[in-house]
Amino acid sequence: MCETKAGGSGVPSGPLAVERLAENARQWVASPEGRQAMAESLERARKITTRFREAQRVDPADLHKPVTL
Secondary structure (H helix, E strand, C coil): CCEECCCCCCCEECHHHHHHHHHHHHHHHHCHHHHHHHHHHHHHHHHHHHHHHHHHCCCHHHHHCCCCC
16 A cells, blocks of 8 residues: 555655655666766766866965955
């Protein structure tokens, strides 16, 4: 028997639903489609991280500019 979330949303819950979800996720990640999606996501994350690090850099010339409060 598959339980549902409180409120009658119809979304399966419980240990069996979690196991089924985990197995589906494992199969998808191991598939060519899943591998491609994971590789694309990883590359996108690397690019975003690089842009973020570059944006955090402080131009040393800015340290000599007056600050107005």
